[in-house]
Amino acid sequence: MGMQVKHLTGLRNLDAAAINRVLDTAEEMRSVVSSGGAKLLSDKLLATFFYEPSTRTRMSFEAAMHRLGGGVISMADAQTTSSVQKGETLKDTIKTIDKYADVIALRHPDAGAAQEAADVSAVPVLNAGDGTNEHPTQALLDFFTIREEFGSLDGLTVTLCGDLKHTRATNSIALGLGNYDVKLQLVSPPELRITDPIKEAIEAKGRATLSEFDDVRDAVPKSNVLYVTRIQKERLAQPEDYDRYKGSYIVDREVVDLAEETMLVMHHLPRVGELSEDVDDYPGARYFQQPFNGVLVRMALLALYLDRA
Amino acid sequence: MTDLLIKDGTVILPGETLRADVAIADGVVTEVGRLGGLKARRVLDASDQYVMPGMIDPHLHLAHPFCDTRSTDDFWSGTLAAAAGGNTSIIDFAIQWSGTPLDALKARRREADGEAAIDYGLHACLTRSDAEHISCIPQLMEAGIPSFKAYMVYRRQGRKMDDGGLLAMLRETAAAGGMTGVHAENEDMADYNLAVLEREGKLGAEYFPPYKPPIVEAEAVNRVLYLNQWAESQLYIFHLSTGEGLRLVREAKAAGQRVWAETCTHYLTLNEDRYSREDGADFICSPPLRPEEDVEAMWDGVISGDISIISSDHCGFSRQQKREYGSEFTAVPNGLPGVEWRLPVIHTCGVVQERISVNRMVELLSTNPARMFGLYPRKGTLAAGSDGDVILFDPSATAEVGSLNQKTPAGWSPYADFTVRGLPTTVVSRGEIILQDGEVLAQKGRGRFLQRSYCE
Numbered sequence: 160m161g162m163q164v165k166h167l168t169g170l171r172n173l174d175a176a177a178i179n180r181v182l183d184t185a186e187e188m189r190s191v192v193s194s195g196g197a198k199l200l201s202d203k204l205l206a207t208f209f210y211e212p213s214t215r216t217r218m219s220f221e222a223a224m225h226r227l228g229g230g231v232i233s234m235a236d237a238q239t240t241s242s243v244q245k246g247e248t249l250k251d252t253i254k255t256i257d258k259y260a261d262v263i264a265l266r267h268p269d270a271g272a273a274q275e276a277a278d279v280s281a282v283p284v285l286n287a288g289d290g291t292n293e294h295p296t297q298a299l300l301d302f303f304t305i306r307e308e309f310g311s312l313d314g315l316t317v318t319l320c321g322d323l324k325h326t327r328a329t330n331s332i333a334l335g336l337g338n339y340d341v342k343l344q345l346v347s348p349p350e351l352r353i354t355d356p357i358k359e360a361i362e363a364k365g366r367a368t369l370s371e372f373d374d375v376r377d378a379v380p381k382s383n384v385l386y387v388t389r390i391q392k393e394r395l396a397q398p399e400d401y402d403r404y405k406g407s408y409i410v411d412r413e414v415v416d417l418a419e420e421t422m423l424v425m426h427h428l429p430r431v432g433e434l435s436e437d438v439d440d441y442p443g444a445r446y447f448q449q450p451f452n453g454v455l456v457r458m459a460l461l462a463l464y465l466d467r468a
Numbered sequence: 469m470t471d472l473l474i475k476d477g478t479v480i481l482p483g484e485t486l487r488a489d490v491a492i493a494d495g496v497v498t499e500v501g502r503l504g505g506l507k508a509r510r511v512l513d514a515s516d517q518y519v520m521p522g523m524i525d526p527h528l529h530l531a532h533p534f535c536d537t538r539s540t541d542d543f544w545s546g547t548l549a550a551a552a553g554g555n556t557s558i559i560d561f562a563i564q565w566s567g568t569p570l571d572a573l574k575a576r577r578r579e580a581d582g583e584a585a586i587d588y589g590l591h592a593c594l595t596r597s598d599a600e601h602i603s604c605i606p607q608l609m610e611a612g613i614p615s616f617k618a619y620m621v622y623r624r625q626g627r628k629m630d631d632g633g634l635l636a637m638l639r640e641t642a643a644a645g646g647m648t649g650v651h652a653e654n655e656d657m658a659d660y661n662l663a664v665l666e667r668e669g670k671l672g673a674e675y676f677p678p679y680k681p682p683i684v685e686a687e688a689v690n691r692v693l694y695l696n697q698w699a700e701s702q703l704y705i706f707h708l709s710t711g712e713g714l715r716l717v718r719e720a721k722a723a724g725q726r727v728w729a730e731t732c733t734h735y736l737t738l739n740e741d742r743y744s745r746e747d748g749a750d751f752i753c754s755p756p757l758r759p760e761e762d763v764e765a766m767w768d769g770v771i772s773g774d775i776s777i778i779s780s781d782h783c784g785f786s787r788q789q790k791r792e793y794g795s796e797f798t799a800v801p802n803g804l805p806g807v808e809w810r811l812p813v814i815h816t817c818g819v820v821q822e823r824i825s826v827n828r829m830v831e832l833l834s835t836n837p838a839r840m841f842g843l844y845p846r847k848g849t850l851a852a853g854s855d856g857d858v859i860l861f862d863p864s865a866t867a868e869v870g871s872l873n874q875k876t877p878a879g880w881s882p883y884a885d886f887t888v889r890g891l892p893t894t895v896v897s898r899g900e901i902i903l904q905d906g907e908v909l910a911q912k913g914r915g916r917f918l919q920r921s922y923c924e
Contacts, residue, residue: 192853214488215501222851225844233483429504439469439507451498454852 162463166277166284169293170335171360178335182303184459184468191458192226199467200229206260208252209287210237210267216287216296220264223457232260250279257281262465265289283464291325298331300456301425304445305384307452308423312339318378320346321388321408321433323353328427329388330357337361344378345371348404350396374407379417385410387426387434411435415443470498470508471899474858477514479850481521482831490519492856495898500850512894512901514860520830521850522556522586522857522897523811524837527706527730527779530560531579534801535793539784540877543583544912546784546807549876551903551910553780553808554892556586556857557847557918559837561617563593563627569604573611577917584915585908586897587857589841591649593617595626597633605640612919614646615841617706620688621655621754628655635695642701647840647923649704652688652713653680653755662798671796673748677740677756679797685755686712693720693727702726702924704840707781709735709755711765718774728840728924730777731766733810734882737817739763742882750790751882752800753781767823770832777840778814778832780806784878805878809869811861813883815890819863826863842920856899865891873906 162180164172173181191197205224207217212235221231237252249267253276256263262283265276270290277284288294306312317336319329323345333353336343337360345353352371361367372378379385387410392401415424415438426434426446438444462468472492479486479500489503530546532539541549550558562569562576569592580588592613594601605616618629618637629637634650641648661679665671670678689705693716696703708714708729717729734753739760742751751757769775783803793799811833818824824832838848846855870884895903902910 213501214486215499215503218500219852222845222849222853225849225851226853235484428506429502431505436505436507451496451853453499 166280167295167460167464168273168277168284168286170295170298170331171293173335173338175338178299178302178338181299181456181459181463182306184463185303185452185455188455188458192455197226198228199462200224200227200465203229203261203465204232204259205229205262205264205461206232206234206256207264208234208237208256208266211288212236213266213288216266217264219453220287220457223454223461226454226458227461229461249275253280253284262461285460285464288327290327292327293331293334294327295331296457296460297328297427298335299460300453301332301386302335303452303456304425305423309383312336312341314340315383316342316344316381317384317386318344318346318375318382319386319388320375320378320410322351322390322394323347323388324351325394326388329353329386332386333357334360337364337367339366341367343367343369344382345369346373346375346378346408348390348395348400348408349373351390351394375410375414376417379414379422380419382418382422383420384423384425385415387424389431389433409433409435410438412437412441415441469493470506472510472512472856472896473503473506473508474512474514474519474860477517477519477860479519480826480830481849482827482835485827490850490858492858492896492899495856495900497850497852497854497856499852512860516862517893518826518861518863519850520859520861521834521848521854522859522895523554523833524557524559524843524847525550525555525780525782525807525810526559526777526837526841527732528558528560528782528807529803530784532783532803533565534785534789537789539789539803540786540879541784543580543588544585545875545877547585547588547915548908548910549808549874551586551895551897552875554811554859554861554895555807556859556895556897557588557843558586558807559589559591559615559841561593562590562613564595564601569594569601569608570611573608573613581917582913584913585902585910586915587918588915589843589918589920591615591617593619594629594633594637595619597630599636602633602636602640605637605646606644609644609646609921612917612921614920614923615649615704616641616646617649617651619651620692621651621653621658623655631691631695634692635699638696638699638701638703642699645922647702647704649706650692651706652685652692654684654687657684657687671798673743673752673797676743676752676797680754680756682710682712682758682762685710686716689713689716693717693725696727697725703728705729707732707735707755707779708769708775709758709762709766711762714765714769714774721774728776729769729774730779731769731775732779732781733806733813734804735766736763736770736778737813738882749795749797749800750787750880751804752790752797752802753783753804754802770818771823776832776836778810780810782807784876786878787880804882805876805880806882808874808876809881809883809888812888812891813886815863816886816888820889840924842922843918856896858896859892860894861890862893863890865889865893867891
């Protein structure tokens with residue numbers, strides 16, 4: 160049995176059962192990988208259509224498809240190399256790709272592009288990041304890593320720190336965790352808070368509790384997971400505030416040591432100074448610890464959305 | 469924590485070229501992409517170098533027996549030579565010289581385990597044309613061998629699989645999800661030519677080509693293609709060397725047959741003129757080096773995609789061994805050392821001379837061997853989850869092969885007078901730097917047996 164909904168546009172549309180299903184399937188994919196030649200999707204073709212270059216996410220999708228025996232058509236730089244350049248709209252492009260691919264992984268600079276594609280696509284669209292909206296596969300991979308550590312997502316205190324207004328991955332993380340009994344602590348400068356529609360969507364699910372902080376040091380002590388994102392100077396109302404904010408949103412060893420119990424520290428590289436190198440030896444540091452999880456989760460998604468899991 | 473970060477290189481994969489970093493932890497590639505700020509135990513700066521999946525040579529013969537001796541290498545020295553040539557995996561053969569194919573496999577693994585410097589697999593070469601031995605195929609597959617080889621020649625050496633056995637092998641391997649490969653030559657034709665040449669006293673190296681002219685290969689290719697079609701099996705043709713053989717493969721492919729052809733470095737870069745040189749006997753190998761038009765035909769097949777793999781068919785007899793059994797071509801041990809030079813020679817004659825792209829080169833020397841022989845995507849690519857088999861390759865390094873400090877124990881190279889451009893500088897196997905700027909860092913026996921379960 161596949162997924163209830165046909166497309167993965169964001170975690171906004173997934174409930175706890177669906178997310179657990181993805182994570183359980185990803186776990187099963189371990190044995191597929193260790194046993195070698197899976198042929199589960201040997202008759203299927205994935206199109207990776209990336210309007211923004213992202214080698215890592217694209218390669219992870221493609222590795223996942225290869226691991227399941229499927230084929231890949233890769234459009235690494237759709238903006239400059241495809242007919243997109245000739246002014247073709249996203250909808251028209253998708254209506255062409257869905258004729259020869261069985262599933263599409265789409266990365267696009269515009270928020271809402273995944274939904275726009277899903278509206279017209281005859282085959283499943285998996286959102287590989289759309290503007291400042293969502294990055295659901297990244298969030299699922301993080302949940303997989305967290306669950307591996309704690310056994311469950313329920314009962315955790317999770318802190319998201321940094322630019323929560325423009326970071327699509329934290330949107331997906333927050334929306335996904337909204338389905339669980341999680342204390343969600345949001346740390347950001349006032350002008351970079353998570354947006355109201357996201358907050359409302361989480362509150363509507365009625366499971367997670369939200370609280371906001373101005374200083375990461377206040378949120379860390381009770382945290383089980385600390386998620387660090389970058390703040391771009393140019394996105395602040397007053398760029399000169401950056402230096403003033405620095406102390407409150409920069410995570411170093413002193414900050415993580417405030418945690419009462421060892422917490423997981425997560426980050427999507429590359430980092431530019433918001434997570435200092437002295438955290439690398441912290442026992443809870445998980446950025447880059449389990450990157451193969453990304454392939455397992457994407458294998459699970461491909462199998463589920465193609466109805467083969 | 470990341471063990472090894474290969475930074476700022478130009479990553480070459482079959483379909484694409486990327487500016488990317490490659491991270492490896494616990495022997496496995498963890499990510500490929502821009503990984504700024506990632507801390508790693510060890511960092512290799514790959515700027516100005518190509519970063520490629522380790523090469524895979526799927527056709528070579530280490531420590532190959534001849535009369536009462538063997539070619540000069542063993543699984544330690546031979547795999548070091550392979551690594552020096554940018555290879556991180558090889559597939560050698562377990563030839564059924566006596567006993568059962570399973571005995572042969574055990575014996576060959578005893579020679580390799582605890583010796584090999586890089587990962588190695590084996591093809592099972594069956595030499596008895598009877599049901600008792602051919603029925604071992606499922607057991608061999610259980611033991612990690614899904615690829616098989618049949619010699620259509622060498623009756624006198626006890627290695628020939630007759631047509632009855634060959635058809636049975638094709639059917640058995642098809643049923644089990646494996647693949648049969650062949651050394652395709654017609655022995656009767658060669659024997660007839662030999663008798664004629666003997667009567668005329670023409671047994672010098674310069675008469676080696678008329679002993680096995682192109683028809684000797686082409687007829688056997690034609691025959692085995694027919695058998696493969698009839699058996700609805702899949703077929704691999706080792707060391708294709710003639711334009712006529714290629715034409716037959718092309719037609720069979722067009723007709724929907726599952727057939728894949730391999731050629732070797734020497735059929736793309738050396739021609740039969742070598743046999744007229746003073747050292748002509750050193751170049752004796754089967755099939756023979758061909759006239760220039762066949763060499764060009766092989767490039768044509770590589771470019772068109774009808775040839776999927778370039779192997780070395782390495783056989784490391786020294787010059788002394790090549791010469792000590794007599795000067796008649798019938799007396800000379802067959803085979804050319806080549807595992808160490810396949811990559812630089814193909815880069816030079818293929819990529820630098822603009823016949824193929826560097827991406828296509830990686831496909832021919834690494835990705836396709838992995839795909840064909842059940843190693844993909846564990847080997848043959850750089851992707852999250854693949855083994856950390858990576859080489860750094862300096863595309864502008866230039867050297868005369870004869871002046872290189874070669875690791876091949878045979879002590880000579882058929883490419884000695886080639887000036888090559890592009891050399892591997894660092895070889896990483898499962899995350900471990902095993903060779904850097906000519907220095908061996910590998911522990912003896914670190915290479916593992918590649919347990920494989922299927923082909924293509």
